[in-house]
Amino acid sequence: MDAPHVAGVVIAIAVAAALAVLGAHPRVRRWERRFGLTVLATSGFPFLLLGLLFRELGVLTADVLAHLRPLFEFGLGWVGLTIGTNLNLRRFDRLSPSAAPVIALTTLLPILFTAIACSLTLTWLGVVPGKGLMRDALILMACAAVSAPANLELLLRRWRSSTHLVIEMTRIDQLAALALLGFVAIMFRPDRTVTLWHLPRSGWFLMTLGLGALLGIAIFLLVRNVVDETEELALLLGGVALAAGMAGYLALAVAVVCALAGAVMINFPLKRSERIVRTLREVERPIYFLFLFVVGAAWRPDEWQGWVLGIVFAASRAYGKIVAVRTAARIDAELPPWKPFAVTLLPESTIAIVVLFSATAIDGSGATPAVRWAVNAVIVGSMLTEAAVQAYQRRVRLRVAEETGA
Amino acid sequence: MITRALLTIAGVAALTYATRSFVPQGATITGSGAALAFGFLLIVAVQAAHLCDAAKIPRLTGYILVGIFFGPDVIGLVSRKMLPDLALVKGTAVGLIAFLAGCELNMRRLRPRLRAIGTASVLTMIAAALLLFALFYGITHILPATAGYTTVQRIVVALVAANVLAAYSPAVVVGILSETKAAGPLSETTLSIVVLADLIIVVTYALSSTFGHIVFPGSGGGGLALLVPHLFGSIAAGAVAGGVLALYVSRIGARSGIFTFALLFIAAEAGEALHLNPLLIGLTAGLLLENVTEIGGERLAHAASGVAMPTFAIFFAVVGAEIPLGAFFGTAPFALAAAMIRGAGIYAGARIAGRVAGMDATFTRRLTLGLLPQAGVAIALVALLLADFSPWGRVVGTIVLGTIIVNQLIGPVLFRNAIIAAGESRHEAERRRLV
Numbered sequence: 129m130d131a132p133h134v135a136g137v138v139i140a141i142a143v144a145a146a147l148a149v150l151g152a153h154p155r156v157r158r159w160e161r162r163f164g165l166t167v168l169a170t171s172g173f174p175f176l177l178l179g180l181l182f183r184e185l186g187v188l189t190a191d192v193l194a195h196l197r198p199l200f201e202f203g204l205g206w207v208g209l210t211i212g213t214n215l216n217l218r219r220f221d222r223l224s225p226s227a228a229p230v231i232a233l234t235t236l237l238p239i240l241f242t243a244i245a246c247s248l249t250l251t252w253l254g255v256v257p258g259k260g261l262m263r264d265a266l267i268l269m270a271c272a273a274v275s276a277p278a279n280l281e282l283l284l285r286r287w288r289s290s291t292h293l294v295i296e297m298t299r300i301d302q303l304a305a306l307a308l309l310g311f312v313a314i315m316f317r318p319d320r321t322v323t324l325w326h327l328p329r330s331g332w333f334l335m336t337l338g339l340g341a342l343l344g345i346a347i348f349l350l351v352r353n354v355v356d357e358t359e360e361l362a363l364l365l366g367g368v369a370l371a372a373g374m375a376g377y378l379a380l381a382v383a384v385v386c387a388l389a390g391a392v393m394i395n396f397p398l399k400r401s402e403r404i405v406r407t408l409r410e411v412e413r414p415i416y417f418l419f420l421f422v423v424g425a426a427w428r429p430d431e432w433q434g435w436v437l438g439i440v441f442a443a444s445r446a447y448g449k450i451v452a453v454r455t456a457a458r459i460d461a462e463l464p465p466w467k468p469f470a471v472t473l474l475p476e477s478t479i480a481i482v483v484l485f486s487a488t489a490i491d492g493s494g495a496t497p498a499v500r501w502a503v504n505a506v507i508v509g510s511m512l513t514e515a516a517v518q519a520y521q522r523r524v525r526l527r528v529a530e531e532t533g534a
Numbered sequence: 535m536i537t538r539a540l541l542t543i544a545g546v547a548a549l550t551y552a553t554r555s556f557v558p559q560g561a562t563i564t565g566s567g568a569a570l571a572f573g574f575l576l577i578v579a580v581q582a583a584h585l586c587d588a589a590k591i592p593r594l595t596g597y598i599l600v601g602i603f604f605g606p607d608v609i610g611l612v613s614r615k616m617l618p619d620l621a622l623v624k625g626t627a628v629g630l631i632a633f634l635a636g637c638e639l640n641m642r643r644l645r646p647r648l649r650a651i652g653t654a655s656v657l658t659m660i661a662a663a664l665l666l667f668a669l670f671y672g673i674t675h676i677l678p679a680t681a682g683y684t685t686v687q688r689i690v691v692a693l694v695a696a697n698v699l700a701a702y703s704p705a706v707v708v709g710i711l712s713e714t715k716a717a718g719p720l721s722e723t724t725l726s727i728v729v730l731a732d733l734i735i736v737v738t739y740a741l742s743s744t745f746g747h748i749v750f751p752g753s754g755g756g757g758l759a760l761l762v763p764h765l766f767g768s769i770a771a772g773a774v775a776g777g778v779l780a781l782y783v784s785r786i787g788a789r790s791g792i793f794t795f796a797l798l799f800i801a802a803e804a805g806e807a808l809h810l811n812p813l814l815i816g817l818t819a820g821l822l823l824e825n826v827t828e829i830g831g832e833r834l835a836h837a838a839s840g841v842a843m844p845t846f847a848i849f850f851a852v853v854g855a856e857i858p859l860g861a862f863f864g865t866a867p868f869a870l871a872a873a874m875i876r877g878a879g880i881y882a883g884a885r886i887a888g889r890v891a892g893m894d895a896t897f898t899r900r901l902t903l904g905l906l907p908q909a910g911v912a913i914a915l916v917a918l919l920l921a922d923f924s925p926w927g928r929v930v931g932t933i934v935l936g937t938i939i940v941n942q943l944i945g946p947v948l949f950r951n952a953i954i955a956a957g958e959s960r961h962e963a964e965r966r967r968l969v
Contacts, residue, residue: 194565195622195803196622196803197568197619198565198568198572198620198622198623199622200565201565201566201569202569202572205569323556323557324555324556324557324558325555325556342549346545346546349542350577357840358839358840358844359580359843361840361841361843361844362576362580362843362844363577365573365576365844366573366575366576366577366580366844367573367577368573369569369570369573369576370546370549370550370569370570370573370577372569372573373553373566373567373570373571373572373573374549374550374553374566374570375566376563376565376566376570377553377554377556377563377566377570378553379563410789410792411792414789414792414796
């Protein structure tokens with residue numbers, strides 16, 4: 129390695145270490161909570177920039193990414209399992225019957241609006257059917273689905289009873305995004321000639337479900353009777369790695385299979401389920417930083433097409449959420465007014481990063497222009513949405529302050 | 535517990551076998567293959583630990599046996615192509631093991647024993663190296679690859695081989711101490727000696743390989759030219775890592791175990807690119823935290839202890855899977871002879887050191903057992919030997935590797951027994967109390 133490259137590596141590592149420290153700093157976490165910001169908007173954004181910087185310095189090369197692939201697979205598995213543990217069916221049972229159409233509307237309408245608007249934009253940009261249009265549109269649809277439960281401040285102020293519904297809505301959103309990701313993995317299988325198993329797409333669908341369920345049972349059986357916390361961590365690490373490795377080996381969506389495994393595991397009678405979920409969440413945040421970092425390396429802010437797609441993505445997604453919320457208000461009169469309700473559902477969840485990461489790093493298609501534009505679209509879209517949400521929140525805060533004389 | 539462990543191993547092995555049938559035999563999928571191997575080895579190693587507890591043998595030996603059994607040369611569930619991808623885990627594991635060792639070494643506490651530690655480190659290494667040198671000098675007359683060499687060339691071959699085999703194993707010692715929850719004079723003295731001796735070995739190997747390159751011109755490697763950046767660069771990187779950790783713990787504190795692991799991962803990855811040694815980086819960081827900062831290594835070692843067990847399990851399982859059984863059986867007689875000679879040399883050196891430093895005979899005997907295991911550093915040096923010296927490096931390197939395998943399998947068992955006999959194992963004490 130030559131001297132400038134070595135210097136680049138050293139600088140990059142120093143910056144990464146400093147950022148990691150800053151990202152985990154309690155003050156940053158407090159800001160996030162206080163202002164209702166998402167991880168992507170605050171401590172996550174520097175990691176995107178860092179990925180960009182690493183690429184420019186020539187540190188994050190294709191070889192380095194290939195070398196780190198086992199870690200990426202493991203990270204996807206870990207995040208997938210963590211998302212899966214959100215799907216505790218007992219909690220969904222507590223929702224009112226009117227919640228189902230509301231959740232369906234707020235999840236599906238943004239997906240539909242984004243699909244139409246982004247497909248048209250991609251076609252205008254030259255991505256035609258048969259050349260990745262379907263795949264890229266599905267990736268953007270999956271990214272459009274997920275909302276971050278970060279801006280609950282507005283709801284908590286006057287409509288405290290709706291927060292439970294909002295939290296469950298964002299969880300169902302995640303499920304929809306993962307379902308789309310799983311669909312992408314099933315529809316766009318790798319070259320059949322190099323593998324020994326030849327199944328129809330429906331077979332791979334059943335395989336995804338079956339493997340997820342089987343691994344969920346396996347992880348449940350592994351951690352069920354473990355008393356020692358260290359052994360529990362070892363088996364959890366091993367279980368996630370095995371699940372991620374198996375899913376990846378069979379070219380299935382790692383995050384989807386692991387999410388299914390997590391959902392199955394958490395719905396079994398597990399004595400220390402809270403401790404397991406806490407362990408999973410402890411590591412989740414650093415994994416997101418890692419994904420943001422790699423996605424940052426695929427980010428090309430200099431490509432105007434990405435900015436166009438980003439604006440279209442943000443606008444269509446926001447419009448979809450607003451239409452969904454307004455329609456939902458007609459179904460359930462007890463829902464909060466559409467403005468604060470829509471603002472609460474607008475911020476982009478970090479799950480979008482998982483979806484993007486799967487699209488850019490794992491299947492090696494990060495180099496195609498359309499995927500790069502999609503990366504830009506989600507990053508730009510998230511930032512625009514976040515800016516709009518924060519502006520609205522500030523206005524509300526000022527109005528409340530005026531009303532109360534504070 | 536045994537039935538459950540065996541059933542789990544069978545179940546996980548069946549799942550892995552079924553998954554591997556997706557691609558033709560011999561092929562693997564980059565990334566997924568390594569993740570699969572990692573998960574499989576970790577789960578099976580944890581189950582093997584229960585079997586080892588029942589059989590009263592070290593868990594560490596169980597991890598190595600798991601690697602050998604499911605590795606490429608026996609069952610083959612972990613294929614040879616998967617192993618290079620697992621280097622990612624190995625580098626971090628070496629760094630973490632060294633970090634934990636550094637955190638345990640408090641110089642103020644060790645000061646009364648420093649003379650004994652220094653004397654024992656030097657004398658055991660010299661005695662073992664001298665006897666091994668004589669053995670390998672003799673072997674060079676028998677081996678076809680070296681039979682025609684001049685006396686000077688034979689001396690170089692024997693010197694390099696003896697140098698590699700004089701290495702100890704901080705990884706095994708830390709592994710056994712962690713497993714037995716040991717604390718006491720024997721634990722501390724053994725750990726100090728293996729750490730100090732391995733630092734010396736890294737330097738002496740650079741010197742002996744430089745000598746080798748002079749006698750065998752045209753062979754590869756960098757020798758002394760690489761030593762300065764390698765050694766001092768690693769120590770500097772370790773000091774920086776220690777500083778960052780100290781800053782993190784004092785200013786943030788939350789998730790310090792994960793942060794330590796992440797930092798050591800970055801250090802291992804960058805170290806590979808910058809030719810730095812993860813062992814030295816981790817060790818320096820640990821020593822710095824324990825002896826220079828106010829934080830103390832114990833706090834971070836405790837925070838990182840959660841990941842220590844899985845790290846040991848996967849590290850030694852991968853080490854086991856990497857053992858080339860075919861080559862070992864081909865050189866087994868030489869390897870066994872070298873292992874016995876090495877053991878005798880260490881014992882003789884320890885006895886002399888015991889007399890000089892005033893250690894009692896029982897303590898000296900137990901100390902010898904702690905110096906027998908070999909793993910990380912020795913294997914790394916063998917890799918250099920195999921790569922740097924052609925054609926004799928391959929032949930002599932195989933014998934050296936065979937010797938390391940013998941020490942790897944026998945050493946942990948003997949050291950664990952020594953720790954229990956010395957009454958320093960809290961794990962054993964707890965077990966007896968429960969019984």
